[in-house]
Amino acid sequence: MSRWLVAVSQKLEPLYQRMHDLLLQQPVLWADDKTVGTVLDSSAGPVRGESQGCDSQTTLKVIESEKSKSYMWVYGCGGDKPPPDSTSPPNIALYDYQDGRGGVHPKDFLKGYRGPLQVDGYQGYEQTEATLAGCWAHARRKFVDAKTVQGKKKTGKADAAIAFIQKLYRVERLMVDKSAQERLHARQTKSTVVMSNFKMWLDNQLTQVPPTSVLGKAVQYTLNQWSKLQVYLTDGRINIDNNRAERAIKPFVIGRKAWLFANTHGGADASAVLYSLVETAKANDLQPIDYLMSLFEQWPLIKSDDDINHLLPWNIEFTH
Numbered sequence: 001m002s003r004w005l006v007a008v009s010q011k012l013e014p015l016y017q018r019m020h021d022l023l024l025q026q027p028v029l030w031a032d033d034k035t036v037g038t039v040l041d042s043s044a045g046p047v048r049g050e051s052q053g054c055d056s057q058t059t060l061k062v063i064e065s066e067k068s069k070s071y072m073w074v075y076g077c078g079g080d081k082p083p084p085d086s087t088s089p090p091n092i093a094l095y096d097y098q099d100g101r102g103g104v105h106p107k108d109f110l111k112g113y114r115g116p117l118q119v120d121g122y123q124g125y126e127q128t129e130a131t132l133a134g135c136w137a138h139a140r141r142k143f144v145d146a147k148t149v150q151g152k153k154k155t156g157k158a159d160a161a162i163a164f165i166q167k168l169y170r171v172e173r174l175m176v177d178k179s180a181q182e183r184l185h186a187r188q189t190k191s192t193v194v195m196s197n198f199k200m201w202l203d204n205q206l207t208q209v210p211p212t213s214v215l216g217k218a219v220q221y222t223l224n225q226w227s228k229l230q231v232y233l234t235d236g237r238i239n240i241d242n243n244r245a246e247r248a249i250k251p252f253v254i255g256r257k258a259w260l261f262a263n264t265h266g267g268a269d270a271s272a273v274l275y276s277l278v279e280t281a282k283a284n285d286l287q288p289i290d291y292l293m294s295l296f297e298q299w300p301l302i303k304s305d306d307d308i309n310h311l312l313p314w315n316i317e318f319t320h
Contacts, residue, residue, distance in 0.1 A: 103127035134228030137241035142218035180236030
């Protein structure tokens with residue numbers, strides 16, 4: 001069965017590549033990554049685009065250290081539900097398996113993309129050509145950790161920081177159903193004031209809070225990320241946080257608890273393609289089984305590259 005899935009993913013590679021091409025044309029992207037346990041060596045199965053030697057014998061090696069773990073990256077655009085009109089960018093979630101976490105991987109995958117890219121604080125994204133937008137959810141978690149250290153029912157500086165961030169999210173909640181232009185206006189008239197006051201508060205804490213404390217690290221993290229955390233103020237299409245990417249990677253994390261590891265490079269790569277199709281279908285409000293059945297029935301009938309466009313999740317016509 002594993003070989004069947006690998007074979008199917010290789011057949012559908014052109015569809016994956018078409019989605020990749022379309023992704024790089026979108027105005028705003030997001031990204032995240034998670035580890036994937038593997039049992040393989042460098043010869044264990046082909047990667048996408050290479051021929052598959054199903055009958056070859058592979059010497060298996062259990063990955064033992066954190067440095068040798070593989071990673072599943074996810075890149076995407078849009079939200080969890082279909083856009084309100086046909087002129088809006090489609091919802092896409094693409095997974096990419098790599099045997100490391102080096103910045104070269106997002107650099108290669110996003111080659112040519114120079115728009116906003118919403119990410120966490122991982123420095124590897126600095127190698128891309130994108131304008132990095134920070135994640136306020138990550139910053140908030142740092143202060144929530146600091147609040148935990150304060151002790152139960154105690155109010156301290158961590159609460160003050162969380163209150164600033166909550167004000168930023170309050171603006172977003174009021175604008176959730178508004179246009180990008182309306183959201184941008186609200187941010188520039190309301191959120192900028194909150195951030196200006198928060199920045200002054202953070203600067204003051206540098207001389208008042210031990211840098212090695214949990215609160216001190218939260219303050220330093222937020223200041224280090226400040227230029228990226230401000231990017232969402234410049235474009236109403238950018239989210240305040242990277243939660244959409246985290247939701248996109250969650251199905252993989254849940255699956256990983258069941259299947260534990262990938263056996264070969266080819267198997268992990270196949271997972272990337274199939275997860276991409278399933279999660280993109282779900283993001284466009286399709287039942288994955290309906291999409292896949294129609295896709296498998298129509299795929300043998302394609303005669304040109306243009307036909308592939310008709311099989312994209314937001315374009316496909318169901319055959320049953």
